[in-house]
Amino acid sequence: xxxxxxxxxxxxxxxxxxxxxxxxxxxxxxxxxxxxxxxxxxxxxxxxxxxxxxxxxxxxxxxxxxxxxxxxxxxxxxxxxxxxxxxxxxxxxxxxxxxxxxxxxxxxxxxxxxxxxxxxxxxxxxxxxxxxxxxxxxxxxxxxxxxxxxxxxxxxxxxxxxxxxxxxxxxxxxxxxxxxxxxxxxxxxxxxxxxxxxxxxxxxxxxxxxxxxxxxxxxxxxxxxxxxxxxxxxxxxxxxxxxxxxxxxxxxxxxxxxxxxxxxxxxxxxxxxxxxxxxxxxxxxxxxxxxxxxxxxxxxxxxxxxxxxxxxxxxxxxxxxxxxxxxxxxxxxxxxxxxxxxxxxxxxxxxxxxxxxxx
Amino acid sequence: xxxxxxxxxxxxxxxxxxxxxxxxxxxxxxxxxxxxxxxxxxxxxxxxxxxxxxxxxxxxxxxxxxxxxxxxxxxxxxxxxxxxxxxxxxxxxxxxxxxxxxxxxxxxxxxxxxxxxxxxxxxxxxxxxxxxxxxxxxxxxxxxxxxxxxxxxxxxxxxxxxxxxxxxxxxxxxxxxxxxxxxxxxxxxxxxxxxxxxxxxxxxxxxxxxxxxxxxxxxxxxxxxxxxxxxxxxxxxxxxxxxxxxxxxxxxxxxxxxxxxxxxxxxxxxxxxxxxxxxxxxxxxxxxxxxxxxxxxxxxxxxxxxxxxxxxxxxxxxxxxxxxxxxxxxxxxxxxxxxxxxxxxxxxxxxxxxxxxxxxx
Numbered sequence: 210x211x212x213x214x215x216x217x218x219x220x221x222x223x224x225x226x227x228x229x230x231x232x233x234x235x236x237x238x239x240x241x242x243x244x245x246x247x248x249x250x251x252x253x254x255x256x257x258x259x260x261x262x263x264x265x266x267x268x269x270x271x272x273x274x275x276x277x278x279x280x281x282x283x284x285x286x287x288x289x290x291x292x293x294x295x296x297x298x299x300x301x302x303x304x305x306x307x308x309x310x311x312x313x314x315x316x317x318x319x320x321x322x323x324x325x326x327x328x329x330x331x332x333x334x335x336x337x338x339x340x341x342x343x344x345x346x347x348x349x350x351x352x353x354x355x356x357x358x359x360x361x362x363x364x365x366x367x368x369x370x371x372x373x374x375x376x377x378x379x380x381x382x383x384x385x386x387x388x389x390x391x392x393x394x395x396x397x398x399x400x401x402x403x404x405x406x407x408x409x410x411x412x413x414x415x416x417x418x419x420x421x422x423x424x425x426x427x428x429x430x431x432x433x434x435x436x437x438x439x440x441x442x443x444x445x446x447x448x449x450x451x452x453x454x455x456x457x458x459x460x461x462x463x464x465x466x467x468x469x470x471x472x473x474x475x476x477x478x479x480x481x482x483x484x485x486x487x488x489x490x491x492x493x494x495x496x497x498x499x500x501x502x503x504x505x506x507x508x509x510x511x512x513x514x515x516x517x518x519x520x521x522x523x524x525x526x527x528x529x530x531x532x533x534x535x536x537x538x539x540x541x542x543x544x545x546x547x548x549x550x551x552x553x554x555x556x557x558x559x560x561x562x563x564x565x566x567x568x
Numbered sequence: 569x570x571x572x573x574x575x576x577x578x579x580x581x582x583x584x585x586x587x588x589x590x591x592x593x594x595x596x597x598x599x600x601x602x603x604x605x606x607x608x609x610x611x612x613x614x615x616x617x618x619x620x621x622x623x624x625x626x627x628x629x630x631x632x633x634x635x636x637x638x639x640x641x642x643x644x645x646x647x648x649x650x651x652x653x654x655x656x657x658x659x660x661x662x663x664x665x666x667x668x669x670x671x672x673x674x675x676x677x678x679x680x681x682x683x684x685x686x687x688x689x690x691x692x693x694x695x696x697x698x699x700x701x702x703x704x705x706x707x708x709x710x711x712x713x714x715x716x717x718x719x720x721x722x723x724x725x726x727x728x729x730x731x732x733x734x735x736x737x738x739x740x741x742x743x744x745x746x747x748x749x750x751x752x753x754x755x756x757x758x759x760x761x762x763x764x765x766x767x768x769x770x771x772x773x774x775x776x777x778x779x780x781x782x783x784x785x786x787x788x789x790x791x792x793x794x795x796x797x798x799x800x801x802x803x804x805x806x807x808x809x810x811x812x813x814x815x816x817x818x819x820x821x822x823x824x825x826x827x828x829x830x831x832x833x834x835x836x837x838x839x840x841x842x843x844x845x846x847x848x849x850x851x852x853x854x855x856x857x858x859x860x861x862x863x864x865x866x867x868x869x870x871x872x873x874x875x876x877x878x879x880x881x882x883x884x885x886x887x888x889x890x891x892x893x894x895x896x897x898x899x900x901x902x903x904x905x906x907x908x909x910x911x912x913x914x915x916x917x918x919x920x921x922x923x924x925x926x927x928x929x
Contacts (some may be wrong), residue, residue, distance in 0.1 A: 343611075373767055378810055379804045385875075404877040431878045443878070489879050491896065506772035506792055508810030509854055509895070514744075525879070527854055529772065529796035529809075534751055562899070 210271045211235045212257065212362065217266035219252055219419075226252045227263065228419040234362075239388050239396040241410030241427070243403060245442060250399035253365045257397065258285045259321055269388045270361070272273075273454065285357035285365040292347035294339035294354075300326065301335035302383035304353045325353045325391065330388055342420040343378040349383075356387070358381025363391065365398040369405070374508070381405055407431060415439055432562045436553040438506040440485050446512060448485045448548070449522040455479050460544065466497055468544040474558045482557070488512065490526040492493055492542030570635045572622060572760070574600040577631035579617055591617045591906055593784045596629070599728065602758040604751075606775035608765060608807075613763045614784040619730050624716070635727055648727060651720030655733040657712035659704045665691075669718045676721045676723075684779045686905040690718045693749060714746070728760040734771065747773055780804055796852070798916075802922045805850050811882060814856070814892045815848045815919070816867075819875040825849060825918070826879060828866030828888035829909070835916045837927035844920035852880065853895035855915035858906045865916075874902050885909060 217230040227249050234240055242250050255261040256268070259280040269274045286307075294464050297528075299324055308318035326332055329349040339347050342343055355363055369377045370382075385408070388396060400406050406413050406427060413427040415434075420443075423435050434440035441447035451493070453462040455477055460468040462484065499517030506512070511526040515538065524540060532538065549557045574597040580588040592614045599622075602841055607615040620626040622633065632641045640648055651672075665897060666687060670786050673683045691697045694714045699707065704715055713734065720729050735743050739844040751774070765771050771778050780788045780795065788800040790809030794855040799805035816827050820840050824831040827849065834840060840847065859866055869885035869892060871917045883894045892909065896902065918925045 374769060375807060378812075387911075404879070407876050407878045413622065428876055428878075436800075487879065503744070503751065504773075505744075505747070505769070507769045509796070509852065521587065529792045531793065534748070534755065 212270050212275070214256075214428070215267045217254065217263045217268065219263050225281050227256065227421040230266070230421060232414065232424070233422065234397060236395055237392040239391075239398060239409060240409045240412050240414060240439060241406035242399040242414045242416055243406040243442060244395060244399075244416035244430055245401060248416040250368055250416055252419070254287065254366050254399060257362060258287055258364060259283050261264070268508055270438060278382060278429060284358070284561060285364060286353050286358045286359040286362070287362035288348075288351050288366065288368045291366045292344060292371070293337070294347060297340055299336050299338055300331060300342070300350055303339065303350055304357050304473070307358050320354070321357055324387060325357045328356070328390075329353045330383065343376075344372050345380055348372065348380070352384075352387070354562070356391075360394060362395045362397070363398070366400065369401050377498075379404075381408060384407060393566070403431070403443045406443075413443075415442055428562075433556065433559045434548075435556050437483060439486065439548050440548065440550075440553075443553045444487055446488050446525075448487050448557045449482045449491070451486070451519055451522070452479045452481075453484050457509075457551075460484065460501075460547065462519045464497075465519075466519050466542075468547070471545045471547060471560070473545075473560055474547070474549055477558060479550055483550040483552065483554065485550060486522075486542060486546060488523045490543040490546035491522070491524040491536055493524070493526065495539045496542065497540045499540050501532045501536040501538060502533055503534060504523070513538070529540050569639075569694060570760070571601045572728060573597070573634040573637075574599075574618075574621070575632040575634065576627050577618075577621060577633070579614075579621060579626065579630070583629055585700055590629075590784050592628075595786050597779065597786065597789075599760055599762065601760055602754075602775060602835065602885055603760055604754050604775045605760075605762045605772035606782060607766060608768065608771040608778050609760065609781035610766055613781040616732055617783055618781075619652070619732055619764055622648075622728070623652050624648050625652075626757050640651055641927050649723075649725065649730045651723060651726045653713075653716050653720050653729070653731040653734045655736050657709065657716045659712050659715050661703075663704055665696055665702055665707065665739065667705045669696075669700075670690075671717055672676070672723050686724070687880050690721045693721070694718050695745075695754065695891045695920045696835050697806065699849070708753045717746075721757075721759075722760070726759070727735060728762060730762045730764075732759065732764045733766070734763070746882055750774065751848065772808070780807070784808050793927045798851070798917060798924060800924050802848065802850065802919050805917070809852060813850045813852055813894045813917075814888055815850050816887055818847050818849055820844065820847060827867050828890060829869050830862070832916075833864045833869060835912075835913050835927070838918050840918060840920065840925055840927050846919075846921050848919045849911070850917040850919055850924075851892075851915055853893040856892065856894045857912070858894065859910040862908060865913055866910050868906065869909055870906055871902060871904055900918060905923040 214230050214232045217227050219227040230398055244250050256263055289543055297436050304322035305318040326335055329352055331349055356361055369380055412426045414424040415422050417438055422439050423430050434443055437450055451462050458470055460470055464501040472496050497517040502514040502516055504511060505515050506529055511530045514522040515522055517526055546560050548559045549558055576594055578590055578594045579592040579866040581805045621628050632639055669687045670683045671859045690701055713923055765773050778795055779786055788804050795808045802815055818827045823834050825834055835866050869887045871883055872886045873884040875882045879898055882898050885892045
């Protein structure tokens with residue numbers, strides 16, 4: 210029993226908003242769709258909801274045609290980036306609204322709404338108007354209204370993007386618990402944040418320029434991105450890419466930096482490659498001199514934007530530190546963690562997943 | 569440029585009420601000449617009120633403002649010579665980009681040659697050089713905000729540049745570029761900058777000194793490192809850092825702190841008053857380590873959950889009814905079941921009644 214998209218195309222003025230999409234969504238699964246702005250994530254959700262009609266392809270739910278089913282007959286609920294609620298109704302009425310519209314008696318509608326409000330942590334707020342709630346609470350009201358319908362398909366379009374980072378962190382956590390119980394529904398959740406996609410998803414779908422570039426179990430995708438583009442999208446900050454070559458049994462990077470060839474690349478022929486290294490796999494050390502372009506702090510990490518002979522790159526330091534623009538630092542690269550890509554950006558070799566990852 | 573001092577400043581928007589609510593409770597603060605500051609706190613905490621008191625848009629109910637030791641409290645906004653950038657772009661829609669940028673200079677009758685020089689310099693810095701002749705209203709939202717910012721920067725003699733969440737409308741990719749520019753400008757001109765935000769990351773990235781506010785009060789003033797390593801209150805420990813600082817309840821028993829997971833020593837230099845209420849230990853998730861055995865810095869717990877974030881993995885460990893997070897490297901092995909957690913002494917903070925018990929050495 211599943212929602213199946215086959216060869217779905219949506220084009221406008223020669224631009225592919227969805228480009229030959231083939232995806233299967235199963236009940237009880239939470240699918241995170243990861244991609245940058247304009248990758249086609251919202252269009253994908255709108256197509257499932259019936260708000261947009263593809264020019265080509267098929268969409269079936271449990272074997273029957275879903276494309277020709279009118280929007281109002283689809284049992285779909287959607288949560289948007291903006292917190293959309295009825296401003297003139299209190300929280301309880303907001304959540305009960307879709308049920309009452311469907312003809313469910315007021316008492317039952319209210320009872321079901323209260324159950325869901327408890328689940329999203331708003332039990333004490335049912336009398337308030339949405340305008341008197343914080344952003345995080347308003348988004349929880351919208352989520353509650355989506356959940357109360359017990360829809361077959363629940364679509365969430367970057368629901369946390371407009372919240373500040375502390376609230377995002379908190380709601381992400383709550384979402385994980387709330388979604389656990391949704392075994393009868395198909396959940397599709399879009400985001401631009403790799404950590405969010407990996408944390409929440411049972412399966413992760415990476416989109417770019419209207420197409421699906423990779424899908425699979427989130428850590429499996431994270432550990433073996435098929436292209437440089439995918440590696441950039443699934444890492445925040447994007448994976449560092451260095452031009453170089455394998456020569457005389459070493460990795461040779463731009464700026465005459467030599468690194469020992471790691472075991473996972475031992476079999477590769479000599480020649481030019483593009484090498485990828487995550488920001489967490491560089492450390493302050495003593496190998497390569499670099500200049501600080503900017504030092505940023507994100508959560509508990511210091512993100513150093515550096516420029517050196519090997520090019521521009523980014524390094525993650527755990528903890529909070531201060532570096533002034535223009536400071537010189539020495540950097541070590543962890544060669545065991547290097548990914549190698551072909552000149553046209555396809556993955557050739559990646560570091561072995563650790564024992565714990567395979568679990 | 570000037571050192572700005574707030575002396576016993578307080579403000580209420582309902583001065584005639586019997587029992588007025590203070591948007592800003594009594595505080596003393598010094599903004600050093602040339603410093604970069606962030607005012608950080610949730611909406612409604614009083615940060616914008618404070619900014620408007622500095623710029624003179626609001627007269628404080630109480631207290632004095634000194635600019636280089638001179639009382640400016642009753643001085644109007646223009647006399648204070650402050651540049652202020654707001655959350656949303658403010659531009660003169662009928663003027664070109666160039667006219668927008670030179671307007672503050674023209675108003676002050678700066679000679680034309682000097683005007684051109686400064687406008688070009690600022691346009692160069694903000695990547696607006698090839699757009700100078702264009703009508704300002706034709707630019708995208710983020711470029712309009714650059715104009716607002718540029719108008720603050722052309723006057724290099726301003727006492728301070730005040731910015732109220734200036735990057736709200738800016739695209740994430742461009743935010744990086746602008747933050748870099750602001751830092752450069754600060755270093756280049758030695759301009760005092762005060763930056764208001766509710767975003768911890770923005771504050772920590774931008775400022776050398778952060779003023780954390782909540783509910784009209786200043787809770788902590790410090791460098792990003794100080795806020796991270798030694799949060800003065802449990803609120804700051806929660807608000808700064810991701811995941812938040814862990815807090816575990818404890819009681820004092822001799823020179824031991826008794827938690828639900830066993831007892832640890834009191835960190836050296838920490839003297840806890842005998843009558844201290846509501847004791848907690850605080851430790852950052854990154855600083856907790858799994859260890860093989862008991863020890864004077866270890867407590868016992870049970871691994872409940874492991875979450876994947878790609879670049880890191882976070883284990884949630886139950887300490888009886890309480891929970892503690894451990895942040896590990898990607899791919900790190902997480903033990904299962906009953907575990908010992910090492911809490912390194914140098915990273916431990918002790919809180920009494922939500923306030924840090926300071927260390928003395």
